[in-house]
Amino acid sequence: MSENDKPVIDEYSGVETTGHDWDGIQELNNPLPRWWLWSFYVCILWAVVYWVFMPSWPLVQDYTRGFLGYSQRAVVAEELKSLTEARADLGKQLLASEPEKIVQDKGLLEFAYAAGKTAFADNCAGCHGSGAGGAKGYPNLNDDDWLWGGSLNAIETSIRFGIGATHEETHFSEMPAFGVDEMLSKDEISTLVTYLQILSGQQANGTENLEPAKTLFADNCASCHGDDAAGDREQGAPNLRDAIWLFGKDKKAIFETVHAGRKGMMPAWDGRLDPVTIRALAVYIHTRGGGE
Ligand code: HEC
Ligand code: HEC
Incomplete structure (x- = not known):
């Protein structure tokens, strides 16, 4: 306010000033725009409604829960539960289905491919490469050249029992050492x-x-x-x-x-991975290109 507390009118715009003066620049005392004011009131109202219905105020030990009792944790738990149920269901279907059925059923195939892909990255990529492309001594699993067979069943058998592994049903093979063992010159x-x-x-x-x-x-x-x-x-x-x-x-x-000679070895996965994961892995490899 100016010294004598009388409103000062700006001589150019005819609007009252607030009395604030910075180096000769004065502030006009225009009212707030209507739209702005109303948005402000609506926000306040919204906040009050929110406090009443939603969890909002922290208390010493707890917090106000609101009439709706909403909780993200509960929502996540609920979603996880239905996901696990759906998975268990799909897993059962995967184990029960004939190979041809799995390939025809788009939902089942997608489920198996996704599960197989994850399990492959976790367990197999270290030897077979992240894209299953193989390396020297570790077969490429994408092509249609198979040591032990490329049908879904054959692939699953290789994975379950391994090659030269400790499982009693393991595949066993050995390329003899013709030079070292003096069979050939x-x-x-x-x-x-x-x-x-x-x-x-x-x-x-x-x-x-x-x-x-x-x-x-x-x-x-x-x-x-x-x-x-x-x-x-x-x-x-x-x-x-x-x-x-x-x-x-x-x-x-x-x-x-x-x-x-050569003697490729692969561990048996039976017992280390559950049957659903092993089936999913077989489907994953089978669908990557070389499946027969
Ligand atoms: C310790 C290295 C190693 C790991 C880990 C490994 N493999 Fe193998 N795998 C091999 C080797 C070596 C062979 C080839 C053995 C041979 O020469 O007969 C092979 C062969 C295979 C074959 C047979 C290929 C054919 O041509 O018939 C399949 C299928 C296979 N692996 C899948 C998997 C899957 C799926 C996993 C992960 C669960 C896995 N492997 C993990 C080393 C490994
Ligand atoms: C007892 C069975 C057996 C006999 C006999 C045998 N091989 Fe093999 N050979 C294999 C097996 C099994 C492999 C694959 C080894 C592995 O995957 O670890 C192999 C692999 C090979 C490979 C490597 C192929 C590649 O893709 O890198 C060559 C080359 C080969 N053999 C040549 C011969 C020749 C030449 C003879 C005869 C002098 C012979 N083999 C005799 C079983 C045999």
């Missing part, structure tokens, strides 16, 4: 390596006489890899005609395989 192994490179299309057959290699193969290798070298899933013996190599495709790697 270095020259014979080299002959076979060249033969395999020609068979798998890595090397053209120039003037090579393949007859000695064919005989060596028939005598030493065909019992496991098959007469045509296309592999044998009963024994986990890989196809040697294709371009996919578990332990490396160059001369040196193949020589090493035949010379010193």
Whole structure:
């Protein structure tokens, strides 16, 4: 207020001033806009209604709960409960369904794929790679080249019982060490390596006489890899005609395989993972591309 407490009227706008004066700049005392004032009242009203119905005021030990008794914790608990129920239900369906049925049922497939993906990241990616693409000695699970079979059942069996594992039903396989155990000479192994490179299309057959290699193969290798070298899933013996190599495709790697042998091992997951998770994993791998 000015010194004599009389309202001061601004001479340009004709509006009363508040009497505040900053270096000659004065503040007009205009009323608040209507819309603003009404929004303000509505907010106050809203706050009061909120206090009454919703949890709001902290007390010493507790808080005011409001007439609606709303609680996010209760909502989450409720949602979790129905999710768990739905999962248990889907899990039961997953175990009870024939493989073809699972693939046809979109809901079931989505459930299994999601559960399988998580379980894969947690348990399998360390060996098979995060995208299941494999690494040397650890098979790629996305392609359609299978050591032990690519049907849903075959994949599930591999996962459940493992390979060279301690489970009594485990798959067992071993590529003998032909060089180390002196079953074949270095020259014979080299002959076979060249033969395999020609068979798998890595090397053209120039003037090579393949007859000695064919005989060596028939005598030493065909019992496991098959007469045509296309592999044998009963024994986990890989196809040697294709371009996919578990332990490396160059001369040196193949020589090493035949010379010193190989013995891939995978733990059995039966007992470590529950049956629903194992089925989900099988579905996940089966749907990623290589399923048969
Ligand atoms: C300790 C490493 C390791 C872990 C962990 C592992 N695997 Fe394997 N897995 C292997 C190896 C090695 C082989 C190949 C064995 C062989 O040479 O016959 C294999 C083979 C497989 C096969 C058979 C592939 C075929 O071509 O027939 C499947 C299916 C498979 N694994 C799935 C899984 C799943 C699912 C998990 C996770 C629950 C998993 N593996 C975890 C090492 C592992
Ligand atoms: C007793 C069965 C058996 C016999 C006999 C056998 N193999 Fe194997 N071979 C296997 C198995 C099983 C594997 C896969 C090993 C693994 O996955 O750990 C394998 C793997 C291989 C591989 C690696 C393939 C890849 O994808 O990297 C080559 C190469 C190979 N064998 C060549 C031969 C040759 C050549 C002979 C004959 C001199 C032979 N094998 C005899 C069982 C056999």
